[in-house]
Amino acid sequence: MATPIIMPRQGQSVESCILVEWLVDVGATLEEGTAIASIETDKAIFEVESPAAGTLVARFFEEGDDIPVLLTIAALGEPGEDASALKPDSAGGAEVAPEVEAAPVAAPVVAVAPVVGCGQKAVGVSPRARKAAAASGVDAQILAGSGPGGRVIERDVQAAAAGQPRLSAAARDVAAATGLAAPAQGSGLGGMVLASDLGTTSAVAAAVDAPAIPTGEPTVVPLKGIRKLIAGKMHESLATTAQLTMNMSFDATGILAYRAKVKAQGEALGLPNITINDVVAYATVQMLMVSPSLNAHFLGDKTVQYPFVNLGIATDTERGLMVPVVHGASEMSLCELSEEIKPLLADCQKGNINPDLLTGGTFTITNMGMLGIESFTPVLNIPEVAILGVGGLSLKPVMKDGEVKHVQSINLSLTVDHQVVDGAPAARFLKTLCMSLENFELTLAK
């Protein structure tokens, strides 16, 4: 029966060795102690000796292979004997039982100078590479090797030496002692890396009074769910339309008084808590009914104007921006509209809104007034051709009866798709809307 020749374990920390060279061919007659292969750890080169006299009947690895220790690398037997049973399987192979005596190994034949540097250990460094590294000051341990199994070979070191920054003698010593990496460009003569440059990314930039680069891991937030939808829709909106935003403010004294009145006496009359937003929404719906060009969808080759208003109300939720739609808003009284909007918004917050109520809008209102925004550029909720942004209350000086007075006013920001809505009609709509809000009681009377 054939005898396995195993890859010896060269010390506790060695997990694999590189097969440098086969010293005998299959069929060769071996004495006990004949060197059959030279192997290499990252410390030195050794020879594997034949454990007994016999004929080499099989070699299971190629030169350059990185072989885990205690694996069978060859077989010894009678000439012509089939030793394939001993071949370790390709998936790394079962280790030969530990009781199999390791092949005796000759003393190291190559002593290698210690290498400076203390970077992360590579798969291994060939002795030639190690020598080249010592000569050129390259830390071979931290190079990505191009040899078998990622082993660092001489040409890796040469390439690194050619491309590496020139370190001052002092910097080289500090680098070796601390393991600090050298930047590609130093701050010294002709880009020489000085000791103080080590550990910086670009010493030159650092020298130019750059602020310290803050460190820390960034938080990665995957794009999914509602955020993905918003991202796509917003981008599509800005990419496919010609958005034009205009601003106008109206004197809110009237609607504030109206709201105060509702708040004070509404409960007795069974009225809901009507908000400023409700008021603006109601007036908008009324004005849209007489401005069909803004209550429309643009579908590329045509616009579709609607005889009713389904009003979208943009709302901020934990999951992101949502636009629930009040269907048939044009059929509602202020009171009904107010009562319709509140549960819609609440459902959005809770996250249990009926998806059908998120579609079918013909016009959208977005209110950022409660966040202190005075005016902004709302982004069209395509295919709608217009969107109204509502700002917060602010004091505006106006000339009244020959003197300057400060009145509470609210800014409205109207964005239209200029592809199908011209500036003048949009401006006229905004003007009418402002007037209807300034004279809200008349609007209600309609």
Added chain:
Amino acid sequence: MKYDLIVIGSGPGGYVAAERAGEQGKKVLLIEKGELGGVCMNCGCVPSKTLLNSSKVYYYATHGEAYGVKSENVSFDLAAVIARKKKVVETLRKGVAGLMKRNKVTVVKGEAKLVSRREVCVGDEVYEGDAIMIAVGSSPAKPPIPGIDNDCVYDSTRLLDLETMPENLVVVGGGVIGCEFACFFGTLGVPVTVIEMLPEICPAVDPQIAKMLRQELTKRNITFHVGARVESIGKADVTFSVKDKKETIKASHVLVATGRTCNVNGLGLEDVKIDFDRRGIKVDDCCATNVPGVYAIGDVTGKQWLAHSATRMGEVVVHNLCGRPDHMRYDAIPGVIYTTPEVATVGLTEAQAKEQGIPVRVGKMPMAASGRFLAENEGGRGVCKVIVHAETSVLLGVHMIGGTCSEMAFGAAAMIESEMRVKEIEELVFPHPTVSELIRDTLIMTSH
């Protein structure tokens, strides 16, 4: 006409930058309101060195006995010395003009004013440039001393054209300029008094070396009053006080050398919103100002009052404009005082190292340890002082006084710039016998 670079000021910063940029094929305009070469060439470094050398020749002629050379009836002709100075300056100026021509630099004479970040006007003419380099230098400062406008008061520029020997000279300010003029006139036998406000002359220099310089200069008809404040200047006298004790001394001539001020006025810096104050135009390590495309170099930045710093700063700007990344390093720029003996310093002083918390070893060796020094400086004193990092043995500073040590400064600068340690410097071969060997010897002594 549009230029790649407009340089304002043709001093050692401006003209070298113009030359280098022109050499690289850039279209360069150089604007100068005075003479080509600026202060350095016309009324600074070069003329003062010409004068100092004449005084040195005179000194050797009158003190040759120490070397076994006797001479009699030696006289000094100040008018002839000034004439020679003019000749030297003229030759150099022509050289600069030739350099500009060879490198196709357009030279315009007149006062420049920035119109915008891309435009400079000279008179009615407006020139456009992709980059503008302000290299307008500095002027002698005029401290608020009563009598500062008296006829007997000179600044360094005017004193260089003096054709008759002063009866006696009082120098206000014991800095580099004050010491050099004191040395010149003192060597020629003029009684000189130097009044310095600080406790020691040349405050930027290692105190031990400054003290030795003061002692050596005292041998040349120079009296020093340190820690002294000039109270007033009369028609032909100067009154100063030391610790409340007032004293008035005669002064046929008074040199005010209390420093220099940046030429930041009249350039239109405010109009173009360039960040500056009276201490200079603010620049980064690439000599860029806060306004893109506008650079400032040399004295006007207030960074260092040295011609060679200005030259290097100009080069940094040109290199960056030509696509070669470069930046200023101020750690190893030599400083020299061209007195006899000369003082040369490069890098950190012991005090600066201490201030920065850098652990250092300090080595000192007398210049007399050098055979060459001994042979050529009969009775002369000098010292070489080295500052070495205590842990890494990197050379951080070299400070010297003695002989013509200014010529050795570049070597020290090269070693410091290369971050060389004593170990590497030991492997350098210095020519023998030269005084420069002292640097190496002092370093070796320091490390053993």
